[in-house]
Amino acid sequence: MKKIINDPATVVTESLRGLEAAHSDLLRVGYDPDHVVRADAPVGGKVAVISGGGSGHEPLHGGFVGTGMLHAAVPGAVFTSPTPDGVQAAISATTGAAGALLIVKNYTGDVLNFETAAELAAAEDLDVRSVVIDDDVAVADSTFTAGRRGVGGTVLLEKLTGAASERGDGLDAVEALARKVIGQVRSIGVALTAPTVPHVGEPSFELAADEIEFGIGIHGEPGRERVKAEPADQLVERLVAAVVDDLPFADGDEVLLFTNSMGGTPLLELYLAHGIAERALAQRGIRVTRRLVGPYITSLEMQGISVTLLRMDDELTELWDAPVCTPALRWGM
Amino acid sequence: MKKIINDPATVVTESLRGLEAAHSDLLRVGYDPDHVVRADAPVGGKVAVISGGGSGHEPLHGGFVGTGMLHAAVPGAVFTSPTPDGVQAAISATTGAAGALLIVKNYTGDVLNFETAAELAAAEDLDVRSVVIDDDVAVADSTFTAGRRGVGGTVLLEKLTGAASERGDGLDAVEALARKVIGQVRSIGVALTAPTVPHVGEPSFELAADEIEFGIGIHGEPGRERVKAEPADQLVERLVAAVVDDLPFADGDEVLLFTNSMGGTPLLELYLAHGIAERALAQRGIRVTRRLVGPYITSLEMQGISVTLLRMDDELTELWDAPVCTPALRWGM
Amino acid sequence: MGCGAADVANLLRAGAATIAEHRVELIDLDRPIGDADHGENLNRGFGFVVSTLDTAVPETPGGVLKLAATTLISKVGGAAGPLYGTAFLRVATTLGDRPDLDASAVVEALRAALAGVVARGKAEVGDATMVDALTPAVAAAEAAENDGIAALLSAAADAADQGAESTEPLIARKGRASYLGERSVGHVDPGARSTALLLRAFAEAAR
Amino acid sequence: MGCGAADVANLLRAGAATIAEHRVELIDLDRPIGDADHGENLNRGFGFVVSTLDTAVPETPGGVLKLAATTLISKVGGAAGPLYGTAFLRVATTLGDRPDLDASAVVEALRAALAGVVARGKAEVGDATMVDALTPAVAAAEAAENDGIAALLSAAADAADQGAESTEPLIARKGRASYLGERSVGHVDPGARSTALLLRAFAEAAR
Ligand SMILES: Nc1ncnc2c1ncn2[C@@H]1O[C@H](COP(=O)(O)OP(=O)(O)O)[C@@H](O)[C@H]1O
Ligand SMILES: Nc1ncnc2c1ncn2[C@@H]1O[C@H](COP(=O)(O)OP(=O)(O)O)[C@@H](O)[C@H]1O
Ligand SMILES: [Mg+2]
Ligand SMILES: [Mg+2]
Numbered sequence A, B: 001m002k003k004i005i006n007d008p009a010t011v012v013t014e015s016l017r018g019l020e021a022a023h024s025d026l027l028r029v030g031y032d033p034d035h036v037v038r039a040d041a042p043v044g045g046k047v048a049v050i051s052g053g054g055s056g057h058e059p060l061h062g063g064f065v066g067t068g069m070l071h072a073a074v075p076g077a078v079f080t081s082p083t084p085d086g087v088q089a090a091i092s093a094t095t096g097a098a099g100a101l102l103i104v105k106n107y108t109g110d111v112l113n114f115e116t117a118a119e120l121a122a123a124e125d126l127d128v129r130s131v132v133i134d135d136d137v138a139v140a141d142s143t144f145t146a147g148r149r150g151v152g153g154t155v156l157l158e159k160l161t162g163a164a165s166e167r168g169d170g171l172d173a174v175e176a177l178a179r180k181v182i183g184q185v186r187s188i189g190v191a192l193t194a195p196t197v198p199h200v201g202e203p204s205f206e207l208a209a210d211e212i213e214f215g216i217g218i219h220g221e222p223g224r225e226r227v228k229a230e231p232a233d234q235l236v237e238r239l240v241a242a243v244v245d246d247l248p249f250a251d252g253d254e255v256l257l258f259t260n261s262m263g264g265t266p267l268l269e270l271y272l273a274h275g276i277a278e279r280a281l282a283q284r285g286i287r288v289t290r291r292l293v294g295p296y297i298t299s300l301e302m303q304g305i306s307v308t309l310l311r312m313d314d315e316l317t318e319l320w321d322a323p324v325c326t327p328a329l330r331w332g333m
Numbered sequence C, D: 001m002g003c004g005a006a007d008v009a010n011l012l013r014a015g016a017a018t019i020a021e022h023r024v025e026l027i028d029l030d031r032p033i034g035d036a037d038h039g040e041n042l043n044r045g046f047g048f049v050v051s052t053l054d055t056a057v058p059e060t061p062g063g064v065l066k067l068a069a070t071t072l073i074s075k076v077g078g079a080a081g082p083l084y085g086t087a088f089l090r091v092a093t094t095l096g097d098r099p100d101l102d103a104s105a106v107v108e109a110l111r112a113a114l115a116g117v118v119a120r121g122k123a124e125v126g127d128a129t130m131v132d133a134l135t136p137a138v139a140a141a142e143a144a145e146n147d148g149i150a151a152l153l154s155a156a157a158d159a160a161d162q163g164a165e166s167t168e169p170l171i172a173r174k175g176r177a178s179y180l181g182e183r184s185v186g187h188v189d190p191g192a193r194s195t196a197l198l199l200r201a202f203a204e205a206a207r
């Protein structure tokens, strides 16, 4: 393993120091328990939108802290959900009378740790609600299992709820918006290579030169199936088809298309994939009205991409276009 | 080789189609010869700031086309300087009476191809000037060789000259600014892994598990020396020292620190490195007043980072802070 | 043997030592069907448990276990942190402030641990989780209650070993391995394995 | 043999075939000391030269070479594109509209090619570039001028081969390999090699 680190045990904290140094105008960082909060937190009268999860998916979540998006982010160890005390610290630093919405990706660890923090916050009479995002169509949707993972849709959800909070929506409205978004966003990913977790030192899985993992998550866990590598046209069509058929998205729908790099895929390839996805949707009569292309929810250095579709309407479009000012997503200000 | 492509021969064009689809509000793309221009080009009365070079360094240059930065970008084949006709097309699409500044990275191929295009433009009575950026301290500075490469400083140069053009500076002023920036910006890079060029299909070089290439360029060319991998603290100190000692940057200087990912390095590691660089500069009494952290000039999926320092003053700070609206760099609008 | 606060602290130290020793094994079990952090997470958490106990050992077994619980909850993270944390917390609550544990208290403690894990994680036997190790361990402990603490813990550890092994042919239905569907077959669940390892360490330390 | 437009077109076709055949070799020469594109770039450019000639062959040798020059300039890119492009352009200019070339015209053409490369790239013999192949080739061609076109091209190709080999022990001082300093030693320059390959192809096609 070659990584630009000193010690696997201190990677996350050291990285947070760099994030803090780079973006002190936008955010500040608290340590042990680690949490990242908006520089101007708590923002009076606004619902605190808070998320978090294991590290290694940067810029998610710390890179989305700032005006118009997250009020706080709670980073765990690499690929490990944070503990409740970090979530509590984030809640304390950001949450006032308007309450807080916790955006939780659907992993057992995230759900349990955020749940505990929410209970502790309720005990302090704070109005804290949680929503669980589970947009990964690669996983069978079942109440008998852990269910679907939260992946690319999380980025869109954080932006949209952050914008709703920013314009002054109350907690009921922000929560309702979140549930609506979760209901109409779907994703799937593919990996060409495996990430290497610092404390492990070896790739999370081995792939032959002609194999890819289809339906991959963002933690180096294997995908649903291992298939032969194929040209981009086929691969992207396969991704788009899986997402479209799930909701399903239909002829005439307006969507936001989010083509995401898992970290190690060059932008050259990512834009190529995005172009194919646009065509695949056009062929189905699905209108792409907004797009996001880049490495926004990653799995360390893993090569691969994911495709996320969100059904749009006027409200979501307005919230998407609203100003945002964070390290990783910025427009309108 | 596993890549998300259809055919190495069409990678660049297909990727441009995706760029165009993703950012039609900011730019448009011309094909064969390929060139990317601002959606609102030609911008009357403003100096056209144009750059280009081999592809595989995205977001450089196409991702920097937009208000406040480049008026046009000319992508060559992967790691191959574009041909003069592409540069000519970019000039034609953007250049009016105010003239154009060509920003050329110092590679023989880039210099020769842009030179030819500039001659052809002069023959059409357009006022076209060129500046050559050569900020890579890894290469010995010599007039008997090809000299130093243009690397990370290019990103800063494009932003600053773009801002000067946007505020209405004339060609003389924009050119003078460019020469000033080139005079006080320095960079160096390190690679942990090699990139794989699509038409080659194998990594550009082989590194043992405990080796890194110090003083690497952005084309998979080997660095100045192959050294043992070392902890981030030492590695980043070594990078900072090489840059600081070259200009040299001195106690009391104000600088912009640009910590760049070569593409495959996770943000987790990049921010960690940035934090170390900040400390290494603080120890020298060098004040970091602006920073840029991210994958902005890359070498496909290569893992590694580069550190760029630009000496700042009020003028440069104002130009840096000026609004910019491109796919990859955006603030203030 | 009776079992006071210092004895319980020693059991926990033995558990921490076992986890440290098997850290890589637990990571490697988590790698093919999860995210390769189980050994790292538990080791980090139990390391903090030990250093906390090194500062001061609370006065009752329940106090020691509560300290372990809160440490695990705030230091492990992931799924295992809340699950083990809740287990220890329930045990602590069950034990209250008794100064000393007998065999029946230990059996009760194990039952409380299982109840805590199930309450939190909603897994059933056969879902390929730590529940598959802990459930037979509780049954074995109940059956061996009359043989004393060391023997009942040893019986529990034996049963947990078998329970952990039993997860290998299963399709996981809870935790991260469940994303894999059929591909989760053929792997021992890391959490079941760590449960078996901890019980074995407790049993040996109790001898 | 005389040498008209059609013959020159055939030389270029032979050159293109050689480059296609040696594409990977030229990439592999460029990999350790450059950016692994020389074979790809030249092959792309000469491929376009051939398809352009397939459409229509200009009437004079100079016309053919000018078409080749402009095609190379607009399709090769990198350093080799302008350098080869300028070489062919100078040759075309030198030849003007003569309908047919004799040996002395071919020698003159080679001289013009070298002058073009040097004017553009400012390299000297010993810098480890295509100039190291082209310079001895011109001298050999001049010496063999009286032996006819095929023989003088053959002598030029021999000299270029040696010139290319001679770059191996050198420290590169121009082009991308110069970034490597000492580390450029021990590698044949790809551009020198492609020059030698092209001259060999021309010589064989002229027989
Ligand atoms: N719902 C659940 N009920 C019981 N145990 C569970 C549940 N989900 C996960 N586990 C246990 O947690 C273990 C994984 O722990 P760990 O790897 O530390 O957390 P994570 O899965 O968050 O990375 C699994 O092997 C399994 O035994
Ligand atoms: N200044 C120069 N003068 C003459 N030849 C040069 C010069 N610079 C580079 N070359 C030639 O160009 C070759 C490299 O061509 P190519 O790989 O196609 O371009 P690039 O270096 O831009 O990738 C070198 O091997 C060398 O022979
Ligand atoms: Mg985990
Ligand atoms: Mg090149």
Ligand SMILES: [Mg+2]
Binding pocket: C030, C034, C035, C036, C037, C038, C078, C176
């Ligand atoms: Mg795990």
Ligand SMILES: [Mg+2]
Binding pocket: D030, D034, D035, D036, D037, D038, D078, D176
């Ligand atoms: Mg080359």
